[in-house]
Amino acid sequence: MQAMATTRHGRKLTVNRLVRAAIPVAAAIGVASLIARLRRAPTRSPLGDLRRPGSRPRVVVLGAGFGGLSAALGIARGSGDADVVLVDQHNYHLFTPLLYQVAVGLVDSNSITYPLRAVAYRNGIRFVLGEAQGFDVDGKRLLTSAGAIAYDYLVVAMGSVTNFYGLSEVAERALPLKTVGDADAIRNVVLGALELGDVERDADRRCRLLTFPIVGGGPTGLELAGALSALVGDVAGREYPGIRPEEISIQVLEAGGRVLDAMEPATQEIAMRRLRERGVEIRLNSPLSGVSGNDYLVGGGQRLEAEALIWAAGVRGSPLLERLPGQRTRDNRVLVDATLRIPDHQEIFVIGDSAACIPEPGARPLPGTAPVAIQQGTSVARNVRHLLRGEPASAFRYRHPGNLVALGRHAAVAEVLGLVVDGLPAWLLWRAVHLGWLTGLRNRLQVLLDWSLLYVAPRQTEWLRSATRLPPRIPGRRFTSVASERNSEANDSPLSK
């Protein structure tokens, strides 16, 4: 395969023209590279010191999501007198707000992961790949699969796990959306259903394959529904000529009486209208209540037939948080004081989805969103620096920057500066904010390219069966079990003469 070829598939674009087109890109990247290299001042990672008992105070940060990463970077950059150890079960930071776009093949999972080792190396942080397994609070040690790590201050930013509210049968079948693997699985299941639907002739099985229920009317559920409708619009009847767009049913099942519970009524209104315009069915007061045979049960006992059910209904604190001292909420988040610490263990901070931070007596805890986590991380970093200098810690104050929800192609809704903005301006704002907010130049350029190419190149509809396991209930039968003998196949192929 390594030899040259002069013949190519696809449109004609000579090497010459390509090289000419590449020159300005290369030049721009060259300049950016120079700037980046001048800015970069790599610090040696303090591995040598950490192998021996350290003389400097050590801050251990558990979890490299928005909260943990923000805390670790804040401490490492702001203070030369502490060692920072960052522990995560993955060696990358995941930009979760774009996860739903991975699930519909809009951006690639690689574009929203950022290597933690690179971040650690540049900032003098020691990164440890390991799963947390417990807390030795008295001995001040974090127990992980990579060994015990002693700390002077511990920042717990473990995030959350999907909450199935005790519906174990649903949990076995439904597709959550928390990790890269989840997003890849949803993508493969959705594209797999289109592949199967394209050749399925039985009406009931077609209907079952082409019904995509999404449980949960929060931002994640709505954004996924909108993106899914755009995917369907792009490929049904064209790249999948056997599927008519109207055969596909995208449903949002919301247990309560309204979507986007925490936002303004005007925002809720707009979201419902925009999604309905795009063919999404929104079913209010429709909690998923269980499984019956092959079907799901909704609310009062209605049956719902579907292969791929996506779960975007809620999260709870990681089970491991039960091993921390102090109180927890019903959804297993740790109650923290105004400085984000456990009341009786002032050396332990808990932030982000792991924490229940009640801004004022009687108020609801702050939601598990990225802005809350990032601001808490920054606050912890500042307080750790204060504490190391013997100064008191100050209380955390949350500044709410607004809300943004994408609703499919060229549509979104935004709450900014007390206004509710709709349509294309909101959509452009959504994209600009998320692009600016992404970690790292590489990811920004990759996502920008992914988004732009949708207007030029075909959709990414590769069904990478080998890359992720399919859930057991998406049948592989069509592609694996047909016998190879000459006369055994049932004569139902649409293609046999």
Place this chain on the structure above:
Amino acid sequence: MQAMATTRHGRKLTVNRLVRAAIPVAAAIGVASLIARLRRAPTRSPLGDLRRPGSRPRVVVLGAGFGGLSAALGIARGSGDADVVLVDQHNYHLFTPLLYQVAVGLVDSNSITYPLRAVAYRNGIRFVLGEAQGFDVDGKRLLTSAGAIAYDYLVVAMGSVTNFYGLSEVAERALPLKTVGDADAIRNVVLGALELGDVERDADRRCRLLTFPIVGGGPTGLELAGALSALVGDVAGREYPGIRPEEISIQVLEAGGRVLDAMEPATQEIAMRRLRERGVEIRLNSPLSGVSGNDYLVGGGQRLEAEALIWAAGVRGSPLLERLPGQRTRDNRVLVDATLRIPDHQEIFVIGDSAACIPEPGARPLPGTAPVAIQQGTSVARNVRHLLRGEPASAFRYRHPGNLVALGRHAAVAEVLGLVVDGLPAWLLWRAVHLGWLTGLRNRLQVLLDWSLLYVAPRQTEWLRSATRLPPRIPGRRFTSVASERNSEANDSPLSK
């Protein structure tokens, strides 16, 4: 996670500056989009006709690699009087020459796959996702997992499978490099070994983890070795501070007395020298002969200790080819006549890796390379058009365009126009040729971006454990089985005080 945030990780790059930088990119893409849309003339896929017995002749192409895709497109574009059905077990075309770059995290797997449904839709080809399961030669039907498909002409372009030369124990452990899943698996195993090596303190286990043997001194083996040495140079001692670059051993095991067997002696010379300069050990006359306990055996019985052994030693025709009539070579490729057809079945063409095409009596069969496959596909398309018009088929003549082998960063060797070119010019040529040769604008831009970003942004070292299974012999113990009780961990953690 959907709300806005003003704080970000990483270097400061305001939304403003980003938007300014995006304008020229967006403008360029806009223009390209317009051109693309003007050029695109989508034809309806002939699904309706195919469900009924067709009145027009039907050409079925099995396999959408270089050969099959080139044949299908050639027939569909050149002839309005035949239906073309393209069958593949994946719904994407894979640009295999860059697969080794996926294995080292240089480019992303998404950048080298191209959705077949989009190609089919634009060219009036009917695409069927299915695995071939047999041939009903007398009834002129191809048997697939998606049903039987009747044909008037059949083009078999199934490619090849990895050849382990009967070493079944090796086959169970070694990592081949044929599919997207293979490349992702190698990437995860290599990065996993670095993660484990970074914290492993036992010298023997470190050595075992950090030894990367590559079996096969052909182009694939050498290109992978060169790319792996570049990866190691980028991250060892820096992002993986616990690993010194000299601890890592990259070895190429070649059974014969020279690498790049089919190329010029000068080329072989240059390849060996360049790779050795980059720290790659090249072991000639060192066939892998089997497995002994945990170790591999090389040649006369030398033991080789390694976790991740990569297999790039050869291919053979798919086992299914045995069900075709006619003769086959020892490596299970189908012997074809001068027009690339099976002598006694002139309606069946066999091309690419599936075919043994002997250009003149006594000569060796043409190699299984992309240029051979593409030129054969073009030849088949021309001959099918002739045959449909009642004209005779003409003989296939191969024009060898030269050879190109990449040898790590800024190094390659090229055989062009009778010259052997070395160093940076060869490397630039390699990149230009492969970029131009890639399928589709999206993939070209993505790969260009991936390549360029290496000079600006950190390496992609995300170890996506959830995305692919690890082979059983890479132990997960470090990350899963350490007990969580307070006192149970052996006091060997480098991090405990």
